[in-house]
Amino acid sequence: MAVYTEVFDDDLAEFLTHYDIGQPLALKGIAEGVENSNYLLMTDQGPFILTLYEKRVKEGDLPYFLGLMRHFSEKGVACPQPVPGRDGTALRRLKNRPAAIFTFLPGAWPRRPGVAQCGQLGKALAEMHLAGQSYPHTRANALSLEGWEGLFRDTGHLADEWTPGLSDEIAAELAFLKDNWPHDLPTGVIHADLFPDNVFFLDGTLSGLIDFYFACNDLLAYDLCICLNSWCFENQREFNATKGLHMIAGYQSVRPLTPAEIEALPILARGAALRFLLTRLYDAANTPKGAMVTIKNPMEYVDRLRFHQRVRSALEYGLRP
Amino acid sequence: MAVYTEVFDDDLAEFLTHYDIGQPLALKGIAEGVENSNYLLMTDQGPFILTLYEKRVKEGDLPYFLGLMRHFSEKGVACPQPVPGRDGTALRRLKNRPAAIFTFLPGAWPRRPGVAQCGQLGKALAEMHLAGQSYPHTRANALSLEGWEGLFRDTGHLADEWTPGLSDEIAAELAFLKDNWPHDLPTGVIHADLFPDNVFFLDGTLSGLIDFYFACNDLLAYDLCICLNSWCFENQREFNATKGLHMIAGYQSVRPLTPAEIEALPILARGAALRFLLTRLYDAANTPKGAMVTIKNPMEYVDRLRFHQRVRSALEYGLRP
Structure with a gap:
């Protein structure tokens, strides 16, 4: 708003x-x-x-x-x-x-995205990734590993106000991701914020994407993991593998994931969850009281991060074996 | 918002x-x-x-x-x-x-209404008053004298937090208005909230009125005084008699005021200022923190009320003698 x-x-x-x-x-x-x-x-x-x-x-x-x-x-x-x-x-x-x-892009974003919409989103994301391959300009992702470390330095001390021990939990996750983040996966232009409110549907069909102001060059599969985080959880915290299956299948119908990308999905999903956890902590601490903006709850992403930490293989996201 | x-x-x-x-x-x-x-x-x-x-x-x-x-x-x-x-x-x-x-009513409300717009507004208000004469239904004004007394009982004790002595000042004004409020002036349907943000202009011409959710049956000249309060002050507190002149002249070009209405303008303007002072005090006290609404400053209407208290004749509002 x-x-x-x-x-x-x-x-x-x-x-x-x-x-x-x-x-x-x-x-x-x-x-x-x-x-x-x-x-x-x-x-x-x-x-x-x-x-x-x-x-x-x-x-x-x-x-x-x-x-x-x-x-x-x-x-x-x-x-x-x-x-x-x-x-x-x-x-x-x-x-x-x-x-x-x-x-003007007609359509409305889905307040309760269903399985079919997740499938369409996956397909549109892959089409966007392919289209981006020929874009000649580049922009570094300010909200990747280094950016997360900066956010954590600024607001990590406030994390324990949300839940005791959260600050240590984030520090450990950051260290893990730093040691294990993949660097040799396919890259290109990613949207980096393709939440349901940035995707319009008209009569049940995806009509377009909006809000490219986090777009940058980074790992393509990381973009997919942002969508798995933002589209496929129920009641904020329960992963719906049917939605994941349709999203990943939709994506692969246009651009098949490489074996290395598939293997990296759980860690990329952890990174995506941590990214939104950190920016939400930051926003909650830095939004002036009375500002006409709804503060989004960072804790939703703590739950999602913990889910991804338990995932052992991309099969759990609904990837068809 | x-x-x-x-x-x-x-x-x-x-x-x-x-x-x-x-x-x-x-x-x-x-x-x-x-x-x-x-x-x-x-x-x-x-x-x-x-x-x-x-x-x-x-x-x-x-x-x-x-x-x-x-x-x-x-x-x-x-x-x-x-x-x-x-x-x-x-x-x-x-x-x-x-x-x-x-x-859909095309147009935009004037953020800085000028003299010409005040003139058009006066004319449109009088046209609305004439058109309302044949509306067969009636609704009492919940925000007239009795309503003001109720608001003052609820929130009057908070007035001194805005400026010391304000509560006594309001009590005295309420008593004065109760003793002096006119009851034999022409009545009809009034808009009762025709602030600039409820009036649309397109290419400099008034294109329509919106937001009739305070409309009621009451003194027609009181409606004009609400507009004098909400359209004709500069920097929130200085009355611009040129704007007043054009508004009143625009009004009278359609519906001439009676001598009794003209005489009553200063007291009706006091009532209008007090009405918005009281509802703003009430809103400031009753809007939950974090609500996505801008709190309007009640003190603007203290200044306007004091201005009207000093007015001795409608000539000071710009009425042509």
């Missing part, structure tokens, strides 16, 4: 002089995304999304993200498209923030 | 089986209104607004409000229209709450 920056009608009128997208009919702040300010902009040519980038997104990364969305769309991966102004530029400034207009 | 109740895609699909408004393309929670949950619903027939009524609106009052919006629209007052389902009913239930779909 987020509208951080209020856009006045005269601000909008000036901004729209740079575009050929018709006359504005309405601008509604929408409760979507937690990193940026998002508005639904209606013009006489139809709906658009206006995004203002707040401080958490680095301005220097925006050309990578916007170029990626353009690239994906050219390759047939449905996602919002940055709309260029008359000068050909999609990225400009509004209210002293970087801002861009995007095409 | 408000989205209190989350609507899932299957909830929406079931709800829409009652309507002939096309296939849903998107449902976006919008940051508008603080009393209800509002969604922008896009279908292949265009945009609509879906409203879920939260507990602050009495369910028994909804037929009055929805009927009023229908009546106003028939009389040429632009406002959202309740969309009837196939059974002819506009009001049904969704997520265990009363809910209705409305036509």
